[in-house]
Amino acid sequence: MKVELRKEYKFISDVNSGNRDLIFIRGNYEKLYPKRKISSLYFDTFNLKLYKDSLINDVDKSKIRFRQYGGSQTINKEIKINSNLGRLKFIERTNYENFDEIEPFIYKGFLIQPIVLISFDREYFIKKNSRITIDTKLVSKLSKSFNLSQAEYFSTKS
Numbered sequence: 001m002k003v004e005l006r007k008e009y010k011f012i013s014d015v016n017s018g019n020r021d022l023i024f025i026r027g028n029y030e031k032l033y034p035k036r037k038i039s040s041l042y043f044d045t046f047n048l049k050l051y052k053d054s055l056i057n058d059v060d061k062s063k064i065r066f067r068q069y070g071g072s073q074t075i076n077k078e079i080k081i082n083s084n085l086g087r088l089k090f091i092e093r094t095n096y097e098n099f100d101e102i103e104p105f106i107y108k109g110f111l112i113q114p115i116v117l118i119s120f121d122r123e124y125f126i127k128k129n130s131r132i133t134i135d136t137k138l139v140s141k142l143s144k145s146f147n148l149s150q151a152e153y154f155s156t157k158s
Contacts, residue, residue: 001090001091001092002090002091002092003088003089003090003091022134025125025132025134026123026125028127029125029126029127029130029132030125030126030127031123031124031125032124032125032126032131033124035121035122035123035124036069036070036071036121036122037069037070037119037120037121037122038067038068038069038070038119038120038121038122039067039068039099039117039118039119040065040066040067040068040117040118040119041065041066041067041099041102041114041116041117042063042064042065042114042115042116042117042118043064043065043066043104043105043107043112043113043114043115044064044112044113044115045110045111045112045113046111046113048115049110050062050063050064050112051115057082058082059082059083059084060082060083061081061082062079062080062081062082063079063080064077064078064079064080064107064112065077065078065080066078066094066096066099066102068099073097074093074094075094075096075097075098075099075102076091076092076093076094077091077092077093077094078090078091078092099114099117102114113143114143115142115143116140116141116142116143117140117141118138118139118140119138119139120135120136120137120138120139121135121136121137122134122135123136
């Protein structure tokens, strides 16, 4: 199992300022990795306890996902925990070949199940000690267990 500890700051850009920011970053930062597609299957309780905790708390919250990076058949189980020290991420390689094989399981006494599948393209840049990732073409697909009439949504962000 791999464990990472780091501080993260996230920003959302609108289309007008975002394009200006992208041009600046792409022109002034070194490309760290090739652009790739990322798919993540997020787990939560049926009443979205982990998500609701993330809205209320700055620390002592967690998220659980299974993630696959473009070009790889490997699916990793990732547990992210926000603490006073920063964000801890525990990464464990699985034997799953696709997301459909992953079953609900118990986490901290709660039954958690697949809630939403998110996919996006990610670019990686670095300059000195600052690492920047840019996510575009975000697509989400909600679990069918929610019985929503429209289960697929596309981000308006480019």
